[in-house]
Amino acid sequence: GENVEQHPSTLSVQEGDSAVIKCTYSDSASNYFPWYKQELGKRPQLIIDIRSNVGEKKDQRIAVTLNKTAKHFSLHITETQPEDSAVYFCAAEGQAGTALIFGKGTTLSVSS
Amino acid sequence: KAGVTQTPRYLIKTRGQQVTLSCSPISGHRSVSWYQQTPGQGLQFLFEYFSETQRNKGNFPGRFSGRQFSNSRSEMNVSTLELGDSALYLCASSEGQGEETQYFGPGTRLLVL
Numbered sequence: 001g002e003n004v005e006q007h008p009s010t011l012s013v014q015e016g017d018s019a020v021i022k023c024t025y026s027d028s029a030s031n032y033f034p035w036y037k038q039e040l041g042k043r044p045q046l047i048i049d050i051r052s053n054v055g056e057k058k059d060q061r062i063a064v065t066l067n068k069t070a071k072h073f074s075l076h077i078t079e080t081q082p083e084d085s086a087v088y089f090c091a092a093e094g095q096a097g098t099a100l101i102f103g104k105g106t107t108l109s110v111s112s
Numbered sequence: 113k114a115g116v117t118q119t120p121r122y123l124i125k126t127r128g129q130q131v132t133l134s135c136s137p138i139s140g141h142r143s144v145s146w147y148q149q150t151p152g153q154g155l156q157f158l159f160e161y162f163s164e165t166q167r168n169k170g171n172f173p174g175r176f177s178g179r180q181f182s183n184s185r186s187e188m189n190v191s192t193l194e195l196g197d198s199a200l201y202l203c204a205s206s207e208g209q210g211e212e213t214q215y216f217g218p219g220t221r222l223l224v225l
Contacts, residue, residue: 001171006154032211043202043216044155051211089155097210099168100145104154 002027004092006103013080015112023090023103024072032093033066033073034100039086047088048075080110113139116205116217124223130191133220137184137205143167144186145214146178149200158201161186162208190222198224 003026013019025033034049050057050064050073057064061080066073077084091102117136125131137144145168146158157170161180178188184205190197200221204214 009152034213036216043218045216046213049213091155093211097162097167099157099160099170100214101157102147102155104152 002030002092002094002099002101004090004101004103006090006106008106009104010107010109012109012111015080015082015110017080019077019080019084019108019110021075021088021090021106021108022072023074023092024070025092025101026071027092027094028068028071029094030071030092032100033064034091034093035064035075036089036091036102037086038089038105044089077108080108082110082112084108085110116203116215118201118203118217118220120220121218122221122223124225125193126225127193127195129193130189131193131222132187132189133201133203133222135186135188135203135205135217137186137203138215141205141207141215142184143206143208144180144184145204145206146186146188147202147204148172149202149219150198155202158188193224195224198222 006023031052036044037047038044063076087105093100143162145160147155160168175191180186200219202219204216206214
């Protein structure tokens with residue numbers, strides 16, 4: 001089955017810096033790669049996703065890149081703000097109808 | 113539309129007991145997935161139900177089971193509770209067609225003593 005590795009497990013940056021979180025997956029048939037943000041005591045919420053027919057997707061300060069050959073994808077946050085502090089999870093889903101498998105999460109701390 | 117709801121929100125049980133958790137998906141969603149969240153282990157996939165059938169299953173022992181009703185509400189059951197079952201149990205719903213957003217509930221925090 002699918003396995004997703006996520007690095008780093010913790011990341012501390014200064015406000016205004018960029019943050020990058022990387023994930024690798026094992027199932028070459030995976031086609032869908034969402035990223036979720038979970039603030040302390042709250043439920044995970046989707047912040048951006050990408051499908052296998054696209055190499056990059058951007059939404060304001062957030063971007064995701066996908067390298068299907070290497071089987072890895074990354075989340076990029078620019079101009080970080082204290083409210084970006086949260087746990088970020090990457091995930092991968094194989095063919096439609098298969099399970100969504102999550103990485104173990106990255107705790108991002110943005111200090112002002 | 114109302115979001116995903118879970119009941120109860122908090123639960124304390126003792127070893128050996130069993131527990132049933134409930135999840136009501138967003139109206140119109142036919143898929144419900146369950147995850148166990150513990151510190152350092154992230155979101156571990158338990159199982160997914162679609163149209164009353166278990167469509168996918170994670171790597172958990174048989175003590176963990178679930179079901180889905182005709183109105184798409186889902187329950188999960190854990191029998192013979194162990195201390196290690198203490199966790200936040202999250203359910204998520206989606207339309208069920210694949211490659212789509214999963215919407216999470218607030219979770220049920222289970223403490224096993």
